[in-house]
Amino acid sequence: MNAANLQPIPSPLQEQPDFAVPPALAAQIDELITHYPKARSASLMLLHALQEHFGFISRQAVEWVAAKLELQPINIYELVTFYPMFHQQRVGKYHFRICRTLSCALGGSYQLHQYFCEKLGLDPHHHGPQTTKDGKFTVEFVECLASCGTAPVLMCNEAFYEGVSPEKAGDILRGCQ
Amino acid sequence: MPQEYRQILKFVDQPGYTPDLDCYLRHGGYETLKKALALPPRTLPDGRTLSGPEQLREEVRLSGLRGRGGAGFSCGLKWSFVDRKSGKPIYLICNADESEPGTFKDRQIIYKDPHQMLEGMILACYANDVHLAYIYIRGEFIEGARILNRALQEARAAHYLGRNILGSGYDLEIHVHRGAGAYICGEETGLIESLEGKRAYPRIKPPYFPAVLGLYNCPTIVNNVETLCAVKHIVAMGGAEYAKIGTPNNTGTRIVCISGTVRKPGYYEIETGKVTLGELILDPAFGGGLREGRTLQAIIPGGSSAKVFKAGERFKIKRKGPDGKETEAELGVLDLPYDFDTIIAAGSMSGSGAIIVLDDSVDIVEALANIAEFYAHESCGQCTPCREGSLWMAKALRRLTHGGGRKTDADYLARIADNIPGGRTICAFGEACSWPVQSFVAKFKDQFVARGAADEARRLANTPNAESPTGKTNA
Numbered sequence: 249m250n251a252a253n254l255q256p257i258p259s260p261l262q263e264q265p266d267f268a269v270p271p272a273l274a275a276q277i278d279e280l281i282t283h284y285p286k287a288r289s290a291s292l293m294l295l296h297a298l299q300e301h302f303g304f305i306s307r308q309a310v311e312w313v314a315a316k317l318e319l320q321p322i323n324i325y326e327l328v329t330f331y332p333m334f335h336q337q338r339v340g341k342y343h344f345r346i347c348r349t350l351s352c353a354l355g356g357s358y359q360l361h362q363y364f365c366e367k368l369g370l371d372p373h374h375h376g377p378q379t380t381k382d383g384k385f386t387v388e389f390v391e392c393l394a395s396c397g398t399a400p401v402l403m404c405n406e407a408f409y410e411g412v413s414p415e416k417a418g419d420i421l422r423g424c425q
Numbered sequence: 426m427p428q429e430y431r432q433i434l435k436f437v438d439q440p441g442y443t444p445d446l447d448c449y450l451r452h453g454g455y456e457t458l459k460k461a462l463a464l465p466p467r468t469l470p471d472g473r474t475l476s477g478p479e480q481l482r483e484e485v486r487l488s489g490l491r492g493r494g495g496a497g498f499s500c501g502l503k504w505s506f507v508d509r510k511s512g513k514p515i516y517l518i519c520n521a522d523e524s525e526p527g528t529f530k531d532r533q534i535i536y537k538d539p540h541q542m543l544e545g546m547i548l549a550c551y552a553n554d555v556h557l558a559y560i561y562i563r564g565e566f567i568e569g570a571r572i573l574n575r576a577l578q579e580a581r582a583a584h585y586l587g588r589n590i591l592g593s594g595y596d597l598e599i600h601v602h603r604g605a606g607a608y609i610c611g612e613e614t615g616l617i618e619s620l621e622g623k624r625a626y627p628r629i630k631p632p633y634f635p636a637v638l639g640l641y642n643c644p645t646i647v648n649n650v651e652t653l654c655a656v657k658h659i660v661a662m663g664g665a666e667y668a669k670i671g672t673p674n675n676t677g678t679r680i681v682c683i684s685g686t687v688r689k690p691g692y693y694e695i696e697t698g699k700v701t702l703g704e705l706i707l708d709p710a711f712g713g714g715l716r717e718g719r720t721l722q723a724i725i726p727g728g729s730s731a732k733v734f735k736a737g738e739r740f741k742i743k744r745k746g747p748d749g750k751e752t753e754a755e756l757g758v759l760d761l762p763y764d765f766d767t768i769i770a771a772g773s774m775s776g777s778g779a780i781i782v783l784d785d786s787v788d789i790v791e792a793l794a795n796i797a798e799f800y801a802h803e804s805c806g807q808c809t810p811c812r813e814g815s816l817w818m819a820k821a822l823r824r825l826t827h828g829g830g831r832k833t834d835a836d837y838l839a840r841i842a843d844n845i846p847g848g849r850t851i852c853a854f855g856e857a858c859s860w861p862v863q864s865f866v867a868k869f870k871d872q873f874v875a876r877g878a879a880d881e882a883r884r885l886a887n888t889p890n891a892e893s894p895t896g897k898t899n900a
Contacts, residue, residue, distance in 0.1 A: 327623075350729055403565065
């Protein structure tokens with residue numbers, strides 16, 4: 249068979265043609281690798297560092313981490329698909345992670361999820377991440393966030409909110425500009 | 426009157442208590458470490474000599490401390506399994522992955538008193554000749570990781586960490602490693618895989634007992650945050666004194682997390698076994714009782730994987746008296762002392778110390794569906810019974826809660842749940858996902874059957890082609 253006829257296997261990861269690691273981030277990453285006797289151990293921390301900078305993990309990011317740690321891209325890609333915190337697609341400027349698990353559900357987290365979805369024109373029956381068309385908001389149900397005593401709880405980006413009543417949810421949403 | 430007994434949480438939540446080093450030092454912080462590092466070798470009556478670290482290990486053994494992460498395994502025994510003759514480095518990992526639904530105790534320590542955890546961790550490392558240790562913190566504790574990194578920097582600057590700690594010649598480095606949202610990382614061998622930069626697939630035992638073949642195939646100790654804090658107090662007061670707190674074989678304090686339908690959900694530190702389940706739920710000093718007009722329906726006593734208790738259940742419990750004699754007593758569920766052994770004797774477990782209370786307003790089928798959805802999402806997918814079984818159970822419960830249930834679903838659920846645990850899977854997740862299903866379906870079977878029957882009746886009434894009462898179909 250003529251090699252030119254072969255189609256490349258499509259990568260489910262998003263492309264990021266302008267991917268470039270700025271020097272400060274590169275230095276931070278080099279320092280992280282020194283924490284471990286074996287470089288491969290640093291892979292989760294590197295993915296966190298890249299995601300915090302770029303907002304998601306692109307194909308280029310996966311290949312970059314693999315090269316950095318002298319691994320195959322699949323060794324990194326399998327982490328991105330296994331660990332729920334890594335995003336394969338861009339998420340909104342404001343990313344709401346609403347706890348779905350039992351104590352929060354008893355405290356009204358399904359109503360909370362529905363509230364955010366309805367306010368933002370998203371499907372309240374969909375549990376996975378959904379992003380608004382303008383790319384501003386992502387809403388996602390996540391599993392237990394370890395604050396069951398103050399249910400229901402949610403995270404907006406890195407901020408953590410406890411005992412989120414509908415009024416409080418409205419305040420949080422209005423604060424996202 | 427049952428009371429809280431705050432040892433680990435002594436200063437947490439006090440006005441003005443902050444997570445920085447200065448505040449910790451003002452409250453006697455790192456004094457225990459100073460004393461421990463200066464311990465001279467001690468000669469025993471039989472002529473053997475114990476080094477400083479060996480004395481610390483002996484104190485932890487004497488204390489009877491049991492792991493606070495969920496399994497309740499003896500900490501002294503765990504440390505004694507460590508292969509010290511392999512010539513390989515020994516690693517210690519603090520399990521700060523807190524992810525069992527219902528549990529939120531480690532969060533309090535990490536966010537509000539990180540140096541206490543570090544001091545316990547440094548002591549545990551010194552006791553076990555560890556020179557490189559990690560804190561595996563769940564990915565969602567973003568601020569928690571920052572707080573710990575700040576605390577580590579402060580500790581390094583003050584020579585509680587790093588090379589030649591406080592001039593003792595002992596070197597130790599600790600790093601923070603962040604997880605990324607996977608529950609299975611709380612399982613110690615899964616955690617180790619994750620720390621090696623891989624998917625958190627638990628390892629099979631034997632041969633992968635962490636004490637022998639752990640991180641990088643070296644001897645490794647994995648201890649929970651609360652366990653390491655307890656180590657600090659054991660070293661400070663001595664193992665024998667510590668063993669006087671709590672009850673025999675259930676020594677020390679435990680931080681209990683109460684959530685669900687109680688008036689005062691929250692975390693409460695108690696002397697293990699000195700407070701009953703009923704007091705924890707109903708007493709004003711703890712959960713504060715149910716809401717107005719509500720009655721108790723069920724209690725999940727130790728995180729969502731623990732088998733559920735039904736209100737009004739009674740148990741025959743064998744107990745050892747102070748004289749060592751075993752007696753059998755019949756106890757109601759609310760009269761069970763909250764400790765490791767009693768809750769196990771009653772057929773469940775105190776696990777991670779997380780009590781979830783369900784009153785009569787809670788739909789039991791929905792509650793189990795919620796739990797099953799969690800385990801279906803979190804199964805790592807390595808072993809077929811767990812990967813498939815957790816999904817089948819979630820699917821059956823999804824149809825039961827969405828109008829598509831069947832009368833036979835209760836039996837179907839029980840049959841799947843019975844075929845997952847018992848050595849069919851590499852790790853205890855198989856047990857964790859089936860125990861709630863087994864216990865909910867067994868103890869509330871009428872509710873599951875009624876739901877399925879109602880769904881079937883509704884479908885029959887709404888379907889034009891449904892079987893007619895005479896048994897003939899229109900088709």
